Amino acid sequence: MGIKIREFVEPLQAEILVRGGMESEEVEGGYCGDLLSDCIAHAEENSVWVTVQSHPNVVAVATLVGIRCIIVTNSQEVQEQTLEKAREQKITLLRTSLSSFETVAILSRLGVPGKKRRVVR
Amino acid sequence: MPEENPLVEMEREIVGGDFQRAGDVSSELKNILQQAGFPAPFNRRVVIASYEAEMNVVIHAYRGIFRVQIYSDRVHIEVDDEGPGIPDLELAFQEGYSTAPPHIREMGFGAGYGLSNMKKCSDRLHIDTRVEEGTRVIMDFFLPSFMKG
Numbered sequence: 001m002g003i004k005i006r007e008f009v010e011p012l013q014a015e016i017l018v019r020g021g022m023e024s025e026e027v028e029g030g031y032c033g034d035l036l037s038d039c040i041a042h043a044e045e046n047s048v049w050v051t052v053q054s055h056p057n058v059v060a061v062a063t064l065v066g067i068r069c070i071i072v073t074n075s076q077e078v079q080e081q082t083l084e085k086a087r088e089q090k091i092t093l094l095r096t097s098l099s100s101f102e103t104v105a106i107l108s109r110l111g112v113p114g115k116k117r118r119v120v121r
Numbered sequence: 122m123p124e125e126n127p128l129v130e131m132e133r134e135i136v137g138g139d140f141q142r143a144g145d146v147s148s149e150l151k152n153i154l155q156q157a158g159f160p161a162p163f164n165r166r167v168v169i170a171s172y173e174a175e176m177n178v179v180i181h182a183y184r185g186i187f188r189v190q191i192y193s194d195r196v197h198i199e200v201d202d203e204g205p206g207i208p209d210l211e212l213a214f215q216e217g218y219s220t221a222p223p224h225i226r227e228m229g230f231g232a233g234y235g236l237s238n239m240k241k242c243s244d245r246l247h248i249d250t251r252v253e254e255g256t257r258v259i260m261d262f263f264l265p266s267f268m269k270g
Contacts (some may be wrong), residue, residue, distance in 0.1 A: 036176075037234035040169050041241075045161075051207060053229045060144025064168050081141060 001027025002046070003112050005069045005092050011106050012096040014071065018083055020092035025068050028114045032104050036061050043067060048112060050103045054078040059085040059093075066107060073100045127190040127197075129153055135178040135185040137204065140228070143179040146187050147171040157191060160262065167196050167262050170242040173235040174200045174258050180221055180230055181205060182255065196262040206252040214240065 005022040008014060016022070032050040034056065043049060045066035053057065054076045054094035062070055069092040072078055078095060086093040096103055131153065133146045150171050154164040171189075178185035182204025190197040207213045214221075214236045221231020233258050245261040 034229045035232040035234070036229045037232050039171065039229075041234070041238050051229075055140065055228055057140055057143050057228070057230075060148065063148055063174070064144060064172055102181055115158055 002028045003110055005048070007110060008048070008069070008071070008094065008107065011110060012026065012071065012094065012098060013050060014094040014096045016092075017072075017078060017095055018086040018091065018093035020090045021068065022092040027068050027112060029114065030107055032065070032100055032103065040065060042072050043090070048107065049109070050100050052076050052100060054082055056081040056085045058082065059089055059091060063089045069094065071096060071102050071103055073098060123167070125192055126158060127192050129189075131187075131189045131191075132254045133187045135175055135181060135182075135187055135202075137183040137185070137198075137202075143176060144172060146175050150189055153191065154196070163262070163264055164218060166242040167198075170239045170246075170260055171198060173238045174198065174260070176230060177235050177256075177258075178204070180225055182184040194264045198258075198260045198262075200258045201255065202257075203209070203255045206254055206256055207248070207250040208252050210248060210250060 004026050004107060025028060027046055027048045029044050029047040031039060032051050033039055033094055034051050040061050043065045047067055048069040049062060049067045050071045050073060052074050054072045057083060072095045075097045135146060147168055151164060151168045154167060169187050175187060178200060182202035185200055185202030188199045216237045217233040219231045219233035225231045241258040246265045247259040250256040
């Protein structure tokens with residue numbers, strides 16, 4: 001059972017930078033962190049990624065993992081190339097002024113579960 | 122026994138310092154693996170290792186060539202770069218050890234997990250490196266027999 005991405009917007013007071021598939025898509029879990037090697041090894045498909053990173057390679061990692069939605073926290077500036085890449089890959093990109101911790105706390109209240117299994121031991 | 126011909130072969134250039142396109146080669150490889158019908162957990166392993174190898178060239182080297190051969194039951198990847206080489210390979214395999222400069226680390230790269238991710242995700246990893254010349258990474262991934270067909 002998933003949680004609809006569009007349900008994140010209001011509680012996070014998030015700006016929608018790239019809509020991607022947010023109207024219909026759901027996530028089944030989440031990952032929070034700013035190290036790309038850790039994300040690619042531990043995040044899961046169909047999840048939401050909470051991070052302060054906002055450069056275009058974040059979208060590359062999200063694409064490789066199969067992440068549906070990236071939430072950039074602490075109002076970090078997002079490069080135009082990041083937006084372009086997210087549009088290309090149809091990945092939802094949201095931005096919030098909340099910290100990563102506050103964001104995860106809210107996602108958790110909305111019912112987004114932690115991960116189910118480990119990809120890399 | 123004669124070598125079986127690969128189902129798909131791909132060769133791409135990787136440009137050192139080009140963070141804009143970094144990851145594109147691994148993304149292309151992921152699509153090929155999915156189209157070839159390999160199981161998702163196998164593809165995930167290959168893609169993690171491929172991404173780390175690709176990023177190592179982007180972060181550390183001047184340029185590199187990424188070659189992949191996909192067979193019915195295995196994937197073979199070779200990444201050859203012109204770059205600084207790795208002076209102490211044993212140290213480079215330690216999780217958290219990195220020679221990446223601070224501005225690269227701030228972007229969330231160079232955390233020192235690249236080689237260990239490659240080792241964990243591949244079934245065979247071989248690295249040839251010469252300081253101030255370059256590095257060659259060879260990785261093999263074998264499809265477990267219960268996942269075949």
